[in-house]
Amino acid sequence: MGFSRTLSRRSVLRGAGALAGSTAALPLLSACGGQVGTSSASAKVQAVKPGTITIMSPTGEITDDLVKGFEQAYPQLKVTQINTDATRLNAMLAAGNPPDVVRDAGTDVTPYIASQGLALNLDAYFEQSSVFHDADIMPVNNVWKWDGTQQGTGSRYGIAKDWSQDAMWWYDTQLWANAGLAARRPTDPITYAELLDAAKAMTKSSGGKTSMYGLWYVTPDIDRIAAMVATAGGKIISDDLATVDFSSPEAQQALAWIVQAGKQGLGYSVANPSPDWDGPEMFAGKQATACQGYWYTGFTETTAPGFESKLQFNAAPLLGSTRISPTFGAVGFWIPAKAKNPGASFAWLEWYCGGAGAKQRISAGDGLPSVHSLLSVLPQRNDFERAVIATQNNELDYIKVVQVASPYALNTAINTTLAKDFPQAITGSLSVGQLADLLTTDVNAVLAAGKKALGK
Missing domain, CATH: 3.40.190.10 (Periplasmic binding protein-like II)
Structure with missing residues (x-):
């Protein structure tokens, strides 16, 4: 997975699994107030509403240039970032006022956030997406799937922003x-x-x-x-x-x-x-x-x-x-079930994980793309990059x-x-x-x- 050069790799890894570093996250179940379980119904696709979207991600990982690029693509939206914080996320989820997008490790969290009704079922969004097409999505993103009993099949609850075979x-x-x-x-x-x-x-x-x-x-x-x-x-x-x-x-x-x-x-x-x-x-x-x-x-x-x-x-x-x-993360984003502007949240997933923002990041060699169509932008400018790509392929x-x-x-x-x-x-x-x-x-x-x- 890629990350800002201002961050230590270890701090980014510690940011994965934002919901908890201990069983302290478990009381969230009763605090949510909603029904716990897995819904097979996809969320109804909502249009992008003007306003601000709040993204919880490690400070510095999403650069100012990338935020600016997204806001230029969606001038009706403004991005606010808050640092990954398990305690704060739990409190926001429990209060019914979650971030619009949460950065997390799909390998580690998908069964938890899906089965407890914390994450939005994104099937309908992916089906209607003009950026993500099922045949183009890399198999690694299956870690963001959950069918109620098994990870890797079923509905989609997120997507990787970039990844590696770790x-x-x-x-x-x-x-x-x-x-x-x-x-x-x-x-x-x-x-x-x-x-x-x-x-x-x-x-x-x-x-x-x-x-x-x-x-x-x-x-x-x-x-x-x-x-x-x-x-x-x-x-x-x-x-x-x-x-x-x-x-x-x-x-x-x-x-x-x-x-x-x-x-x-x-x-x-x-x-x-x-x-x-x-x-x-x-x-x-x-x-x-x-x-x-x-x-x-x-x-x-x-x-x-x-x-x-x-x-x-x-x-x-x-x-x-x-x-x-395997991958030990497939770090990407999920959308809380009670996000106020899910249309805008999914627009961020499209732009950052499969669109122009993804192309900008992947072309720097910071990670593998979530879609096959961006494999071609992986850098092969010198002998080092070409040798690495040969091994990776x-x-x-x-x-x-x-x-x-x-x-x-x-x-x-x-x-x-x-x-x-x-x-x-x-x-x-x-x-x-x-x-x-x-x-x-x-x-x-x-x-x-x-x-x-x-x-x-």
Whole structure:
């Protein structure tokens, strides 16, 4: 996903999942006052009414130039931006006075916002859109679909603004070669075991201090773990999305990899947090790899162009043998069910995610487009960009919705639990098996609380 150069990548990621970072969002159910559940009926398409539309998004991500461009295209509208804030959003939703547009991660929130009646069903809007056409919408946007029981099918509740296949990774070819590692064919996926060995070869420590981490910042979030497990043919969440199980062989294999990376100090971890995110650490010569998707292209070119000749973009790693290369966000926008001017809200989605605004952003290499028709504007002006595009085009065949989000809790709440439990295995005596049991118990408690709040 792209973002303003004034923002830290990590702060943008923390902005995803705006509704909650904990189960504190659950009381919103009773505060809304409306019926909780999934409506199969699409919202009636409303015309754009003159006035102001309020967009909740991380400060600085939507530039003044883009706002100006939208207001020129829709002179009857003015845009007001408010910073992403879970507490404020909850209060606005509960009061029946929500923002007109909310920026969020489709992979993480769609079952929650759709099943609880918070988001507008946009089927009719998409059907009548002159910008979005079903055959043109990229499959990644299926994470914004919900049919009442499963994510990836059913009605649309939002769309990505831009996206990447976030398990793809980059390495510094100079550091790779200096460690005696053979150059890789970028479209051939490395195994996680091979990746750990490569990280060991590149990690440099002396006197208890690490001057070079061979691996990226390994964060134990549910999206990443579920993606690893999916490549081994397993899954984390139950069919009814009410429980999780980390005790399967595939899940324990993923947990063991994360724990081993942390124990051996091959990368920053929840027990040894990074002072920043992958980009600044890599460009400062402190990290040999970065787990970032295509959008890293534009960031590199504007932030550290000297690295272009040294970076290689690679296919997503495999824990097993199934090629799956998911997105961990598909960050975009949804429209609250009680938005006052949904016609104007959808006009923003069209312009920013599929129209002129999208073309302006995508042509800078900041992320992949939400529609096939804009793939042609991805930059290929030099050898670096052309090599990246070749790898990316090959990877598009392996995009898949990895079911992990639940209607009973947001992934941000689940990730808070994971971050609390993992250090006990990295720095303590907790075995991987014990960690698996602890995670299963604690995450299921979060899901059970959410289910209870729904009266189920």
